[in-house]
Amino acid sequence: MTGSLVMRRVLMAVTTAIAASFVLFLLLDVGPDPLALLTNDSDLSAADAARLAHQYGWDQPFIVQWAHWLGNLLRGDLGISLRSGRPAAQMILERVPLTLAITLSALALSMALSVPIALVVARRAGSRIDTVASTIVVAMAAVPGFLIAILLQLGAVHLKSLTGTTLLHVSSAPRTNGIGDVLGHLVLPVVALGLLQTAGWVRYQRAALLETIGSEFVTGARAKGLRERSVLIQHVLRASLAPIVTLVALDLGTIVGGSVVIELVFALPGLGRLLIDSVEAHDVVVVLDIVMLQALAIVTATTVSDLVVRWLDPRAARM
Template identity: 35%
Template sequence: MRTARLVLTRLAGIVFAILVIAVINFCLVRAAPGDPAMVIAGQSGSTDEKFLAQVRADYGLDQPYAVQLGTYLKKIVTLDLGYSFRQGRPVSDLILERLGPTLLLTLSAFFISLIGGVVFGALAGLRHGKITDLGISLAALVLYATPVFWLGLMLVLLFSIKLEWLPAFGYADMRAKTFGTVGYALDVLKHLILPALTLAAIYMAAYTRLMRAALIEVAAEDHVKTARAKGLSESAILRGHMLRNASLPVITFAGLQIGALVGGAVVVETVFSWPGLGRLTFDAVTARDYPVLLGLFLVMSILVIAVNLLTDLIHRLVDPRLAVR
């Protein structure tokens, strides 16, 4: 019942948060420099004032901001994200086409970074003060300080150009669908490795440092010392008393970093020509395609909110003490 009440309360808060986010996104996008009518007119080969006025009237850009905002909010309530200025297609169709590749990339990067960070952080924490701890901490610091785009380019130079092990760009080979279901999945996996590792690297470094610090702190607590005094094995102490408590700040931090992970996908998808929401966002910004930008920001915000709700529930499962609050 407590969990159900938590979910219902959060869902009500999510609806309110989505409306607030929609208003903020609308104001920020419309405050950005650039005129989409000029972009559309330029693509048509005409910048005549009469033609510009017609374009603004066709897309509702000649209406006051308050009227445009009201129209936008009404469309959101009916799940209508509008039409793309540039492509003339429903925004929902464009987003659904790109959502799958982005979820594949971000979820892969998330699990790689989280699992890798917990493993390496635990190893560094258990070997605190030794050469293993020093090496892992130094590597994590270097990864954390490395720009994402530079790391991606270096991985391409090494694994694609020099070693020729992995493809450098794209989602799949043009002939991949002729390989069969298994062959197509393996080809997508090969294309996924470099962008997923690039996106995961910085977050893995952060989780590693956080897990190391948390494990060192937990190791000094009284309940761990009591468990050792009772004669429990180190593996039992690690599983039952240390890892569970040390993982709580990592889980919390991981939930907060989901938004940054989605934002980082914009750079990674651009570097690797990955056909996801990040690449669509980049194209929409350059084209001043307001409906696409607003739709993308709204969908990304909903994804981040949903993941944070899921993180909260997982947190309560890992730490039963939270379930009674």
């Protein structure tokens, strides 16, 4: 993998991010007028409405508004919330740690569950274990994320009624009673989001592992007398890392979207909760900032995964 390839991928990522910002801004522009929504929801005078329109540049042509917003974004200025009057960057930064903790923990849980399960079912393809596991995975993939979260909540409440002990917190935001209290509030959301991703990942990884197991170099490794454990870990799993990395990057958008639902069900004050509250309050400044930051995260993850795949698999670097 050469430096020119890295530069091309970075340039492509920057171009994609700029295009995404244009599309997002265009979608908001063709939607309802934010000033009209604010006027309908509050006792906003005509003078105040004109002042707000000038302050946020809504009296300018679309392309001027977009260029001004993009320039401010590059400088780290995310604007001022229409509802609270606070800097949008400050509001977002307050919510990022919780959402990041849930998302990364769920990602780690999904990988920890899906890779071993996929390895077992791929190794025994066509067996009863493979059939049962595939049936369970398909059924789980069909269950909505909010339903998984609600079922986990009900299970935790039922467990408390049986044991008389609160093992896991099922609602409300974590308080400041120490790390144990925070973890207690995050266990169920992380499990719900992790299970939501595990089902799809098992199917994808099973297919990738089956393709690798049937390859010639794996047959050659077995012919050399290597133990099956060594063949699976050192050859099969290592050769399947590239599609797994790609899967994680491509599924990041689903994880981010799923975290919004999970935060709503468990009443957690994360970035998803802020996004929904801002949509309901017609706070287009905060909505645009959050969606754009999520798009940037997805573009960045996709670019990094592409470079990692090309590093892991030299054949991809020549493509």
